[in-house]
Structures are given as structure tokens and as C-alpha cells.
Amino acid sequence: MDNDLILLGHGSGGNLSHQLLEELLIPTLSGLEMADRNDAALLDLAGERLAFTTDSYVVEPLFFPGGCIGDLAVNGTVNDLAMMGATPLWLSCAMIIEEGFSRQKLAEVATAMRVAADLAGVKIVTGDTKVVPRGKADGLFINTSGIGVIRHGLQIDGTRARPGDRIIVSGTIGDHGIAVMAAREGLELESGVKSDCAPLNGLVADLLAAGGNTVHVLRDPTRGGVATTVKEIALQSGVDITLDEASLPLTAGVKGVCSILGLDPLYVANEGKLLAFVAPERADELLALVQSHPLGKNAAIIGEVTEIGKGKVRMRTSVGGLRGVEMLAGEQLPRIC
Amino acid sequence: MNYQDEFRDRELVAGLAERIRLLTLGMERPLTFMEVCGTHTMAIYQYGLRTLLPPQVRLISGPGCPVCVTPNDYLDRAVALARLPDVTIATFGDMLRVPGSRSSLMEERAKGADIRIVYSPLDAVALATKNPERRVVFLGVGFETTAPAIAGSILTARSKGVTNYFVLAAHKTIPGPMALLSADPELAIDGYLCPAHVSAIIGADAYLPLAERGIPCVVTGFEPADVLQGVELLVRQVKEGRHQVENQYRRVVSREGNRKAQEIIRQLFVPADAAWRGMGILPGSGLVIAPEFREYDAQAMIPVTVEPPVEHPGCRCGEILRGKVSPFDCPLFGGLCTPETPVGACMVSSEGTCAAAYKYGR
Incomplete structure (x- = not known):
């Protein structure tokens, strides 16, 4: 086998992505063997705590049920900042456009970005446009970077999961990945599934205001889905986790498409959901708070941190059996964000 | 009824597991049942069904992944x-x-x-x-x-x-490889969980020759309750000294199949x-x-020149496909051979035994 090739799986958010980061990119770019593997970098600037992140969007098709690449590019970056407990403030927007792309479609995408930015309370303050010859890009790629400020003294990151923590998911899982997949040419399925693409900074602000330091970890389970995200946190925090399959919120549409295609919704991407690891004594109260938020109606507690460990994740299956949970292996659904 | 949730009911499954436990109480030797359908392999791992079965029942995977x-x-x-x-x-x-x-x-x-x-x-x-x-x-x-x-x-x-x-x-x-494997004294298969989808096409009667040669066969669906009921029917056949084709998956499979x-x-x-x-x-x-x-x-x-095939020396996919060893017995499993860098096919396919064991079984 030829190890020189970058494969689609290297962009899946799963194991291969992690290997590429750890073995090649992080050591080369930062000189550190292991950087903090969080959604955004935390920076100290004259006493202010800033969060800084960047993300590129290559979703295909550009328009899908529930959203398009424009709102996705805003919400994805807003959410990465929010997951560090930051208040997102400013975004950049860089577009790589393929020659021959429709001006009207570009306007639709730009409008979607503007609407999403207004909804999230952020401003798009700088940008860049490049046009490449036909065939050198696929329609439109967008990169957004974001800056947020951390206005509280709380530490929220992936290393802080503790034994006893309950894991809250803010709603149904798998909607985004399945919606994009169903919209894709060649998959003639009328599933009625819509992307959950949404900004989570408001929900995070409510959670932190109520929960304070009983909120230990926040992360949005995007590529690789809930399974990969939970496994990442288990490894980062050095704890073992047990999930309860019966309590995973799923729409009938996602369940149906997953059954037909043999996909596991636990590995399908979300773009408007968060996982919160919270102290057990406040879990029920914080769950109720999330459920009272418009983006958290179907929130549920889906598992708990059982003990200090080596990052093992297990699942109590819907029928009462027990099995392991690993990160996404290879590519499940390429180009879903 | 949506033909799915009913067969994933926790109490139903717990009841079946308990019946199997009672049936196998005091059995002198463990019973070995083979499934030859990748979807069964996945269901058994995905729902953790082995953890619900008593030690007297051993489920092994055969050549069920195309x-x-x-x-x-x-x-x-x-x-x-x-x-x-x-x-x-x-x-x-x-x-x-x-x-x-x-x-x-x-x-x-x-x-x-x-x-x-x-x-x-x-x-x-x-x-x-x-x-x-x-x-x-x-x-x-x-x-x-x-x-x-x-x-x-x-x-x-x-x-x-x-x-x-x-x-x-x-x-x-x-059916060919099923006959071959059932005659293998080393495997000593006590019965087959016959595939669900394949049987919908070929019909349950396709396994009559196997049953006539002494091998209990149960055509089994692949929801968790189906699989456990299939196991229960196999255990009963063995206990009662019968070797027949039974059809647990009658809601889909007929005797004659899809003509x-x-x-x-x-x-x-x-x-x-x-x-x-x-x-x-x-x-x-x-x-x-x-x-x-x-x-x-x-x-x-479309003629092409193909060089003679070579196999990876350490890969034990062949034995895994015959049910002779479990993925955990393979020296490459989880080290050299992972879903990202698969050495053998069993690690690649989403229905492969090694992929299921890697994803769900560790």
C-alpha cells in the first residue's frame, strides 16, 4: 500500500484525521508533539481571554434540506468558539469559487451567511475571494475563522470530564449527515430529514450561567458523530464512559435511513447539537434548562463517566447487551460539512 | 407495528435470553452455532448479544460477508x-x-x-x-x-x-460452503443460524439437504429478538435430538423463496x-x-493483465471466515490491521467479522 497518499478518510474527523494531525501537521506547524486538541485555541491578550478557531466548508451539495454551505460556515465556526465557553464576536469569510459558478447562488449563500451571523450575534468583519478555473474546485468552498472572548473564569475543555459526570446531548442525533446524504444525487430517498444546522452560543451561555463550574466539558459532535466525540473526550480526560443506547434521541427519519443504509447514527454528523458533561448533582436541573431552550427540546442524558481509566467507551445496547464504542474508522460520509 | 422496534424490545430480549439460559443449564458441553450472514454478525456485535447468552452457547461467524x-x-x-x-x-x-x-x-x-x-x-x-x-x-x-x-x-x-x-x-x-464447514470435525458445528436476506430469495427449503445430513438449521431474522429466538430454536433441536429446517423469519422468508x-x-x-x-x-x-x-x-x-495474487503472510482472514479462529486470535488484529489500514478483507467490510469485533467487541 502506498502510504504517501492522502485519502478521503484523512478528512473524516475519525482515527485517520487524528493520525494526520498528530504525526504530521501538529508537530510540523507548531513544533509541539501534542497541542491541546480542542475546538478552538485559547489565547491570552493583555488580560483578556480569547478563543480563536478556523474551519473550512466543502459540503456537497451546497444546498440541502435545512440549510446550505453559508449558514453551515457561520454556525460551524460559532459553535467551535461556543464549545470553549467563549462568546463569539467576529468572523472572517474566505471563499474559493469555481469559474462559472452562479452569481445568484452566491447571493443566496451570502444571504444565508448574513442571516446566520445576525441570528448568532456575530459580525463578519473581513474576507477574501478567489476564483479558480473550472474543474479546480467544486462550485464553492468557504473558510471562516472566528474570534470570541471568554468573559467568565470558568475552564471548559475536553480534559475536564470527571467520574460521575452525566452526559447531556441537546437533541436528536444524526440529522445533518443524513439530510446531506439524502440530498445527494443518486440516493433517492424521501426521508423528510432536515439538517439541524444552528448556532449554539445562546444555549451555551444559558448553560454556563446556570451551571457555572458544574459544566465540565462542552463539545459539538460534528464529523464522526457522537461516538467519535465521546471517545475523544474519554481519551483527553483519561476516563471511562458508558452510554445508554435506549436514551439516544433519534427522529424516525434518521432511524429509517440509517437502517436502510446500514449506518450507525452514533457516527453521523450533527451541526446544531452539543454534548455537555455536567456534575451529577446538577444534571437533571441542567437537562431541564436545555430542554426549555428552543434548540434543546429533545435533549436527553445519554450516559455517564464511570471511572478514571484509559478512555474506554462502552454502550449499554437498547436490548441490554454491552459493547465497545470506538472512533469513526475511515470515511463514512465524505463532504458533509 | 413498524417491523423493527418490536424486535428490539428490551424485555422481550431479556425473556429470550433467560429461556436460553434455563434450556442450557447443566449442559455438559457448550453448543457451537454458526451464522453465515454479515448482517447477523453485525447485529450480534452491535447489540452485544454475546453478553446476554450463557457460556454454554458459543456463536461463531462464518463466510457471511460477500x-x-x-x-x-x-x-x-x-x-x-x-x-x-x-x-x-x-x-x-x-x-x-x-x-x-x-x-x-x-x-x-x-x-x-x-x-x-x-x-x-x-x-x-x-x-x-x-x-x-x-x-x-x-x-x-x-x-x-x-x-x-x-x-x-x-x-x-x-x-x-x-x-x-x-x-x-x-x-x-x-449452501455450498455451509455443507463444507458443517462436515469439518474441528469446527463441530451444532447448528446454523441460516441467513435472512439470502433465504428470502432461495427459500427455507434450500437447507433441507443440510438438515438431512444431521445439521439443525434455523432461518433467522436479524433484529436482536430474532437472533435470540433463532438460538433458542437451535438449542431446542439439539436437546431434543432433532435436525430440521425451522423458519423463525416467517414474516419475510417462505419455504420456496422468491420464484x-x-x-x-x-x-x-x-x-x-x-x-x-x-x-x-x-x-x-x-x-x-x-x-x-x-x-x-x-x-x-475488457481484457486486462493481472499479476498473480499475493496474500499478506500474517493475515488470518481465511481461518476467520471458516470460523476457526476469532479476530482476537489474529496477530495483526488491532495493531497492523485496523479499519484505517486493513490488511485483510474481514477488517474492511462493514459486515466483516474483524470490523465488527474492532468497532464493537473490544
Whole structure:
């Protein structure tokens, strides 16, 4: 086998992505063997705590049920900042456009970005446009970077999961990945599934205001889905986790498409959901708070941190059996964000 | 009733597990049952069913994954076809990552070959219609379940006058290897969980010859309650000294099967000897495209040079496919061989025993 090739799986958010980061990119770019593997970098600037992140969007098709690449590019970056407990403030927007792309479609995408930015309370303050010859890009790629400020003294990151923590998911899982997949040419399925693409900074602000330091970890389970995200946190925090399959919120549409295609919704991407690891004594109260938020109606507690460990994740299956949970292996659904 | 949730009911499953426990209490030796359907393999791992069964019941996986039993020389031929400048390969996604002797389709795609994932062979016919300047080759890998759909795609191509659609056929039929493995004294199989989808096509009566030779057979669905009920029926047969074909999956499978599907298979394919990874050539266990449809046969119509296949020396897929060893016994499992860098086919396919064990079993 030829190890020189970058494969689609290297962009899946799963194991291969992690290997590429750890073995090649992080050591080369930062000189550190292991950087903090969080959604955004935390920076100290004259006493202010800033969060800084960047993300590129290559979703295909550009328009899908529930959203398009424009709102996705805003919400994805807003959410990465929010997951560090930051208040997102400013975004950049860089577009790589393929020659021959429709001006009207570009306007639709730009409008979607503007609407999403207004909804999230952020401003798009700088940008860049490049046009490449036909065939050198696929329609439109967008990169957004974001800056947020951390206005509280709380530490929220992936290393802080503790034994006893309950894991809250803010709603149904798998909607985004399945919606994009169903919209894709060649998959003639009328599933009625819509992307959950949404900004989570408001929900995070409510959670932190109520929960304070009983909120230990926040992360949005995007590529690789809930399974990969939970496994990442288990490894980062050095704890073992047990999930309860019966309590995973799923729409009938996602369940149906997953059954037909043999996909596991636990590995399908979300773009408007968060996982919160919270102290057990406040879990029920914080769950109720999330459920009272418009983006958290179907929130549920889906598992708990059982003990200090080596990052093992297990699942109590819907029928009462027990099995392991690993990160996404290879590519499940390429180009879903 | 949605034919799914009812069969994933926790109390129903707990009740079945308890009945199996009571049935096997005091049994002198453990019973070994083999499943030969990748969907069963996945269901057993995904729902953690082994953790619900008593130690007297041992479930082993057989050659139930079509991708896994496909030998290297087939993949090598697919890779060679993919390298032709005017060929588009259309395939179900799993085949992409299966390593051949020297390369995989995924690697060829990264190097520029035109390889598309499709969800139905009809999508491949549509690709051929849309791209008349290209030769579209569908990788026809599967058991009796996929053979009718691929046969149908060839008939569609013929009726639409599509001349640039081809099938690289490597279809296999499952009763042959089941008979072979049941005669293996080392395995000592006490009964078969017969496949669900395959049986919907070939019918439950297809296993009568096996049962007559003393092997209990239960056609079993693949929801968790189905699998446990299949196990319960097998345990009862063994305890009562019976060896029959029982049909747990009557909501889908009939005794005679799907006549229409059988007819279209007979029309488009002829039985042939076929090579199975791990088992060698089994007489009459494959389906090749019938001579009157030769113009759709990629092997006949698009000649390529394929070097002799090589197998990875440490890989134990062959023994795993025969149920002789479990993935955890393979020295490569989880180290050199992972879903990202699979050495053997069983680690690649989403229905492969090693992939299931890696994802769910550790």
C-alpha cells in the first residue's frame, strides 16, 4: 500500500484525521508533539481571554434540506468558539469559487451567511475571494475563522470530564449527515430529514450561567458523530464512559435511513447539537434548562463517566447487551460539512 | 407495528435470553452455532448479544460477508480495470477499501481513477447512459440477494440499448460452503443460524439437504429478538435430538423463496466453480454471466493483465471466515490491521467479522 497518499478518510474527523494531525501537521506547524486538541485555541491578550478557531466548508451539495454551505460556515465556526465557553464576536469569510459558478447562488449563500451571523450575534468583519478555473474546485468552498472572548473564569475543555459526570446531548442525533446524504444525487430517498444546522452560543451561555463550574466539558459532535466525540473526550480526560443506547434521541427519519443504509447514527454528523458533561448533582436541573431552550427540546442524558481509566467507551445496547464504542474508522460520509 | 422496534424490545430480549439460559443449564458441553450472514454478525456485535447468552452457547461467524469472501485476484482485476483511462468503476462503498495484492480501489481513486460509489446497480446503468464515452464497470459482488438486482440491471441495459455497461461478476451461493464447514470435525458445528436476506430469495427449503445430513438449521431474522429466538430454536433441536429446517423469519422468508428472483438469476447467470477467500475453489458455488449476455461481462469484454495474487503472510482472514479462529486470535488484529489500514478483507467490510469485533467487541 502506498502510504504517501492522502485519502478521503484523512478528512473524516475519525482515527485517520487524528493520525494526520498528530504525526504530521501538529508537530510540523507548531513544533509541539501534542497541542491541546480542542475546538478552538485559547489565547491570552493583555488580560483578556480569547478563543480563536478556523474551519473550512466543502459540503456537497451546497444546498440541502435545512440549510446550505453559508449558514453551515457561520454556525460551524460559532459553535467551535461556543464549545470553549467563549462568546463569539467576529468572523472572517474566505471563499474559493469555481469559474462559472452562479452569481445568484452566491447571493443566496451570502444571504444565508448574513442571516446566520445576525441570528448568532456575530459580525463578519473581513474576507477574501478567489476564483479558480473550472474543474479546480467544486462550485464553492468557504473558510471562516472566528474570534470570541471568554468573559467568565470558568475552564471548559475536553480534559475536564470527571467520574460521575452525566452526559447531556441537546437533541436528536444524526440529522445533518443524513439530510446531506439524502440530498445527494443518486440516493433517492424521501426521508423528510432536515439538517439541524444552528448556532449554539445562546444555549451555551444559558448553560454556563446556570451551571457555572458544574459544566465540565462542552463539545459539538460534528464529523464522526457522537461516538467519535465521546471517545475523544474519554481519551483527553483519561476516563471511562458508558452510554445508554435506549436514551439516544433519534427522529424516525434518521432511524429509517440509517437502517436502510446500514449506518450507525452514533457516527453521523450533527451541526446544531452539543454534548455537555455536567456534575451529577446538577444534571437533571441542567437537562431541564436545555430542554426549555428552543434548540434543546429533545435533549436527553445519554450516559455517564464511570471511572478514571484509559478512555474506554462502552454502550449499554437498547436490548441490554454491552459493547465497545470506538472512533469513526475511515470515511463514512465524505463532504458533509 | 413498524417491523423493527418490536424486535428490539428490551424485555422481550431479556425473556429470550433467560429461556436460553434455563434450556442450557447443566449442559455438559457448550453448543457451537454458526451464522453465515454479515448482517447477523453485525447485529450480534452491535447489540452485544454475546453478553446476554450463557457460556454454554458459543456463536461463531462464518463466510457471511460477500466482500470478505471475495479473493484477491478479483480485486486485482478491478484495480487493473480502474487504471484504464476510459473505465469508470461503479461499486458499493465497501469494496473501495478492500486491499488487493498491491493496491486498493481507494488508493487508485486517490491517484485519479474514476471510481463511484453507488447504492444500486441501476445507478451504474444511469452513469453509463450519462457518460456514453466511458465504459462503466459495476463490481457485482454478493450472494443470492444482490444477484437478482444485478441481473435486472443487465436486462435494463439491454432493453435501453446501453452498450457501455459491464458487470465484473463474482457472485456466490451460500449452501455450498455451509455443507463444507458443517462436515469439518474441528469446527463441530451444532447448528446454523441460516441467513435472512439470502433465504428470502432461495427459500427455507434450500437447507433441507443440510438438515438431512444431521445439521439443525434455523432461518433467522436479524433484529436482536430474532437472533435470540433463532438460538433458542437451535438449542431446542439439539436437546431434543432433532435436525430440521425451522423458519423463525416467517414474516419475510417462505419455504420456496422468491420464484421471480430465482428465475431472473437462472436467466442471466450460470453456476460455476468459485474461489472463496480462505476456502479455495468450491465446485458450483459461484454465478457467472450466461453466454447470451456475454457483451455485459467485463471479464470477457475488457481484457486486462493481472499479476498473480499475493496474500499478506500474517493475515488470518481465511481461518476467520471458516470460523476457526476469532479476530482476537489474529496477530495483526488491532495493531497492523485496523479499519484505517486493513490488511485483510474481514477488517474492511462493514459486515466483516474483524470490523465488527474492532468497532464493537473490544
